[in-house]
Every structure is written in structure tokens, then in C-alpha cells.
Amino acid sequence: xxxxxxxxxxxxxxxxxxxxxxxxxxxxxxxxxxxxxxxxxxxxxxxxxxxxxxxxxxxxxxxxxxxxxxxxxxxxxxxxxxxxxxxxxxxxxxxxxxxxxxxxxxxxxxxxxxxxxxxxxxxxxxxxxxxxxxxxxxxxxxxxxxxxxxxxxxxxxxxxxxxxxxxxxxxxxxxxxxxxxxxxxxxxxxxxxxxxxxxxxxxxxxxxxxxxxxxxxxxxxxxxxxxxxxxxxxxxxxxxxxxxxxxxxxxxxxxxxxxxxxxxxxxxxxxxxxxxxxxxxxxxxxxxxxxxxxxxxxxxxxxxxxxxxxxxxxxxxxxxxxxxxxxxxxxxxxxxxxxxxxxxxxxxxxxxxxxxxxxxxxxxxxxxxxxxxxxxxxxxxxxxxxxxxxxxxxxxxxxxxxxxxxxxxxxxxxxxxxxxxxxxxxxxx
Numbered sequence: 001x002x003x004x005x006x007x008x009x010x011x012x013x014x015x016x017x018x019x020x021x022x023x024x025x026x027x028x029x030x031x032x033x034x035x036x037x038x039x040x041x042x043x044x045x046x047x048x049x050x051x052x053x054x055x056x057x058x059x060x061x062x063x064x065x066x067x068x069x070x071x072x073x074x075x076x077x078x079x080x081x082x083x084x085x086x087x088x089x090x091x092x093x094x095x096x097x098x099x100x101x102x103x104x105x106x107x108x109x110x111x112x113x114x115x116x117x118x119x120x121x122x123x124x125x126x127x128x129x130x131x132x133x134x135x136x137x138x139x140x141x142x143x144x145x146x147x148x149x150x151x152x153x154x155x156x157x158x159x160x161x162x163x164x165x166x167x168x169x170x171x172x173x174x175x176x177x178x179x180x181x182x183x184x185x186x187x188x189x190x191x192x193x194x195x196x197x198x199x200x201x202x203x204x205x206x207x208x209x210x211x212x213x214x215x216x217x218x219x220x221x222x223x224x225x226x227x228x229x230x231x232x233x234x235x236x237x238x239x240x241x242x243x244x245x246x247x248x249x250x251x252x253x254x255x256x257x258x259x260x261x262x263x264x265x266x267x268x269x270x271x272x273x274x275x276x277x278x279x280x281x282x283x284x285x286x287x288x289x290x291x292x293x294x295x296x297x298x299x300x301x302x303x304x305x306x307x308x309x310x311x312x313x314x315x316x317x318x319x320x321x322x323x324x325x326x327x328x329x330x331x332x333x334x335x336x337x338x339x340x341x342x343x344x345x346x347x348x349x350x351x352x353x354x355x356x357x358x359x360x361x362x363x364x365x366x367x368x369x370x371x372x373x374x375x376x377x378x379x380x381x382x383x384x385x386x387x388x389x390x391x392x393x394x395x396x397x398x399x400x401x402x403x404x405x406x407x408x409x410x411x412x413x414x415x416x417x418x419x420x421x422x423x424x425x426x427x428x429x
Contacts, residue, residue, distance in 0.1 A: 013249050014268060020278050022268050026228035028056050029218045032069035033234050034272055035062075036077045038154050042293040043375040046154065049272065051371055052279040053161050061221055062162055064169045065206070065213035081139065088135050096128045130396065134386050153373060153411060167217055178216055182209025191252040195237040211239065215255070223263045230268045232275050234294065241269060322397035326424045331393045332401055335384045342366040343381050347402055347417055355422040356405070358414050374412065378402045 014022070030053070038046045053060055062070075100121055107117040170178065186194050186208040193211030201208045215231075222229035231251070233240060242249045250256070251269040259267040270278070273292045280287045336344035345365050350357035357365075362374065381402045388394040401421065404412035 014266070016278075019268060019270070019274075020282055022228050022230055022266070023056075023275070023278055023282065026059065026230045026268065027218075027222040027225050028060050028230040028232065029214075029221075030060075030062060030066065031214060031231070031233045031235065032066045032073065034232055035066075035070045035158060036073060037234065037272065037294040038158065039074075039077050040080070040294060042291070043373050043377070044288050044291040045276075045293050046375070047369070047372040048276060048287055048291045050157050050161060051369075052276055055279060055283070058165075059227070060162070060165050061218075062166045063214045063217040063221075064167045065210055065217065067166050069210065085135060085139055089132065092128045092131055096124055099124055130389075133396075134382075157371075167221060170213075170217070175213075178213055179206050179209040181216075182212030183207055185212055191239045191254040193239055195239040211235075219259055219262055222259075222265070222267075226263070226265075228266045228268065229259060229263075230270060232270050232272060234272055236271075322395035323420050324398050324401070324418060324424060325395065326428055328388065328394035328398070329401070329421055329424060331388050332381065332384050335388060336380065339380070339384075341380045341384075343377070343402060346415065347381070350402070350415060350417045351422055351425050355419055356414050356416050359412065362415060374404075378404065378415070 034049075038049060041049070103117055103120050103124075106112065107114075169175070182193060185191075186196060186198070188194075192215050193208060196208045196211065198208050201210070204210065206213060218229060218231060231240075235241075236248070238252065240252055240255070242252050248269075248271075251267050256267055259265065272294055276287060276292060333344050333347065336347075342365060346357060346362055349361060349365060359374070362368075362377070363370070363372075368374075378400065382400060385394055385398070385401055389396050399418045402415055402417055405414045405416050407413050
């Protein structure tokens with residue numbers, strides 16, 4: 001006699017203890033989007049994911065197909081932030097023009113005076129310009145976020161983590177055989193990959209067989225090592241996951257049966273966030289909440305947007321340049337300190353050092369690990385500044401209170417505050 005899972009192991013849902021045990025023993029592979037999310041995610045996500053992947057050591061590997069997809073899509077991911085900024089600029093300009101026209105028509109029909117319509121137009125311009133300033137503040141570190149490929153810090157770190165961990169290509173005959181099998185499985189609705197849209201993949205040499213190429217080589221490597229297999233992916237479709245009423249219970253049962261039939265072992269699926277949480281538990285550490293922010297969660301990789309090709313419509317507004325006041329500066333510092341943001345101490349140190357602070361000093365003040373990147377470091381400062389501008393405590397049109405400086409290349413080597421702030425603080429002491 002046998003037990004309930006003897007011939008039905010693909011229905012068993014692994015518990016947390018089993019998943020942690022698997023992470024300590026299994027061969028672990030990541031898909032292309034896990035690597036691409038190193039660009040999309042928060043600074044804390046990217047830094048901690050790099051540490052967690054390095055922790056896997058020799059058990060980590062990447063299939064040849066996953067690496068092909070990473071290189072194939074890396075450039076478009078690097079351009080995503082620029083595209084997003086162009087899109088919102090265009091939308092704001094278009095909305096402004098549309099609303100101006102609507103108010104003109106309304107004014108004609110209601111005998112509203114030209115001076116009153118002009119006041120409304122000023123309000124629209126102010127809103128658009130303020131919105132553009134806010135968006136720009138989120139892009140202030142983009143040179144460091146997305147430098148030239150030859151000097152890309154994320155790529156350099158990834159190269160170190162994956163040294164000797166990328167599988168070689170299949171022989172031409174074997175590759176063709178597996179592509180044919182992947183296409184067959186797609187047509188037959190067999191995991192993985194049957195949810196791919198054939199029309200979206202027609203231009204690719206592997207067509208719809210990309211997921212199967214990843215899966216089959218991952219199985220090869222785990223079977224050769226005689227270990228369980230962990231696949232870390234943010235793909236959420238049913239051709240990878242066993243899903244019931246929105247709940248993710250484990251791998252698609254076809255995958256469990258296939259891997260078990262080949263190796264006698266178990267396969268596990270994890271999202272990047274699940275992987276980070278289990279890594280933190282295994283290493284008795286606590287990760288900050290933004291360590292789980294992997295950016296875009298779209299299942300499909302970004303595609304070209306025809307709207308991006310056109311130039312954004314101009315916004316007719318000029319708010320001019322304003323200067324910082326001591327009250328505005330102190331309000332931002334107080335707000336940052338209340339939130340516990342270490343940027344407050346960095347700004348104060350920069351002010352005390354004639355308006356500049358080195359990268360090394362930032363790491364020391366913030367007590368950052370050497371592996372941490374500083375992408376988006378100024379965002380909290382920009383956010384508090386905008387909030388206090390709305391409250392009337394900081395003048396609109398002031399320069400950014402903390403900005404990165406790039407003296408030697410695409411990575412910020414220091415951060416600076418406006419000269420006027422240095423003078424204001426100095427005069428008050």
C-alpha cells in the first residue's frame with residue numbers, strides 16, 4: 001500500500017520550511033526578467049538581490065536562453081525611464097492644450113472675460129510646470145542609474161556574480177530539436193510557454209519556444225548535479241504556476257511531473273520577493289521594505305510605444321528661478337529628520353564642507369554596506385521639497401537641494417547642495 005502522494009506528488013504544496021531547505025540544497029536558476037529587474041527595481045532591491053544571488057554561490061546558474069533574452073532586452077529596459085519621462089511630458093503638454101481650448105470654449109459660451117480665462121490658463125500652466133518639476137526630480141540620478149554599457153555598475157556586479165555560472169549553448173541540432181518541441185508543446189497547451197502569444201514571438205529565431213529552452217536546459221543541469229531545482233521567476237502565467245483562484249500554490253503540475261520523472265526529485269518556483277524573504281530568514285537578517293520593490297511587474301517585456309517616437313508637446317510656462325530661504329532649508333531638514341532619512345545628515349555635512357560631500361563620506365554617514373548602490377539617493381530630498389512647496393514653506397522654482405555630481409564618469413563621485421544654501425546657513429551661524 002502507498003500514501004496519498006505516492007503517485008500524486010504534483011498535488012503536494014511545499015511549506016515554508018521545505019522551501020528554505022530547497023534554497024540551501026538545490027540548483028537555482030533565474031530567468032531574464034530577474035536580471036532585468038536589477039535595473040527596474042529600487043536601489044535596496046538591486047543591492048540585496050545581488051547579495052542574495054552571490055550567497056547561492058556555485059548552486060546558482062543561468063541558462064543560455066535566459067542570458068540571450070537578457071542581452072536581447074537590456075537596451076530597451078535601459079531606455080524605459082527616458083521613455084516614461086517623454087510620455088508624461090507629452091501627456092502633460094497635450095492635457096494642458098486640451099484644457100486651455102475647453103476653457104476658451106466655455107468662456108465664449110458663458111461670456112467669461114478674457115482676463116478670467118487668462119487666470120485659469122496661468123493655473124493650468126502652474127500645475128503642468130509643477131508636475132514636470134516633480135517628474136524631473138525622480139530622474140535626477142538617471143546618469144548614475146543607467147550609464148554607458150561599458151561602465152554599467154549593475155552589469156559589472158552581475159558579471160562578477162555569474163562568473164562561470166552561465167550555461168553554454170546547445171549544439172545546433174539539439175537546439176533545433178528543442179525549438180520544435182517547444183512549438184509543439186505550445187500548440188498542445190503543455191507547460192511551460194503555452195501562454196505565449198505566437199504573434200509576439202514570430203520575429204524571434206526560437207519563436208514561442210523560449211520558455212521551453214530555459215526549462216529544458218535547467219532540468220538538464222539539475223539532473224546532472226542530482227539536486228532539486230529552484231526556478232526564480234516573476235512570470236505569473238499559468239504555464240509556469242499552479243494557480244487556484246488567484247493563489248500561487250507552486251509550479252505548474254506538468255512541470256512537477258516532468259522533473260520528477262527525469263530526476264526523481266522536486267522542482268520549486270519562487271518569485272524574486274519570495275526568494276529575498278527566504279534568504280533573509282535563512283541569514284537572520286531584516287531587509288527594508290523597499291528591498292522588495294522590483295519595479296515593473298508586467299509579464300511581458302517592454303515593447304516599442306509609437307507615441308514615444310514623437311517629440312513631447314511644448315508646455316507654455318516659465319516659473320522662473322527662485323532662491324532657497326533659510327526657513328525653507330530648515331523645513332526640509334526637519335522633515336527628513338522626522339522621517340529618519342539619513343539624507344538630512346548628508347546635506348548638513350555637505351553644507352559644512354562648502355557644498356560638496358564625497359561618495360565615500362556618504363557611505364560612512366549612512367552606514368551603507370560597500371555593495372549598496374546609490375541609485376535614487378536624492379529622491380527622498382526631492383519628495384520632501386515638493387511636499388513643503390505645496391505647503392508654502394519652500395519657494396517654487398528653487399534648485400534641487402541635493403544633486404549628484406559626475407566628475408570622472410557615469411557614476412556620481414560626490415553630491416552637492418546649492419551655493420545659496422551654503423551662504424544662508426553660514427550667515428545664520
